[in-house]
Amino acid sequence: MTPALGSAVVSADEVVWHERWEAALAALELDVDAAEELLRISHLPTTAQVARAAAWRPPAGLGPLPAPLLTRAQALLDRQLDVAQRLSQAAALSRRQLAAAQVLRARPDAVPVYLDAQG
Numbered sequence: 001m002t003p004a005l006g007s008a009v010v011s012a013d014e015v016v017w018h019e020r021w022e023a024a025l026a027a028l029e030l031d032v033d034a035a036e037e038l039l040r041i042s043h044l045p046t047t048a049q050v051a052r053a054a055a056w057r058p059p060a061g062l063g064p065l066p067a068p069l070l071t072r073a074q075a076l077l078d079r080q081l082d083v084a085q086r087l088s089q090a091a092a093l094s095r096r097q098l099a100a101a102q103v104l105r106a107r108p109d110a111v112p113v114y115l116d117a118q119g
Contacts, residue, residue, distance in 0.1 A: 018066050024059045025069060028076055031056075035083045039090065 010018075031053070038045055045053070065073055 014066075017063060018068070020059070020062055021066055021069055024062060025072055025076060028080075032076065032079045032083055035087070036079070039083065039086050042090075 034049070
């Protein structure tokens with residue numbers, strides 16, 4: 001029996017192709033969920049999270065996106081773009097705060113007004 005995907009009858013290869021794309025989208029959705037949560041709590045990622053993100057490589061051999069997953073993929077892209085914009089804004093704010101902190105550190109140490117010569 002040929003498996004069905006939605007209302008269309010498809011081959012086993014098409015089912016595997018569709019499932020691989022679903023798994024790839026699910027993994028990306030989890031990454032966006034994690035990024036959104038870090039932005040929500042205004043918290044830096046751990047070293048392990050940064051290393052995992054840096055090591056990410058796109059899945060190989062997926063082929064073109066199956067048409068039934070287009071809406072899901074577009075929604076994921078929209079979320080990724082939103083997170084990228086929010087990360088950019090957070091980075092700019094962080095740079096401004098760092099610059100303000102450096103200005104405060106650059107001030108000379110306060111000098112005493114009176115000198116205790118007797119004690």
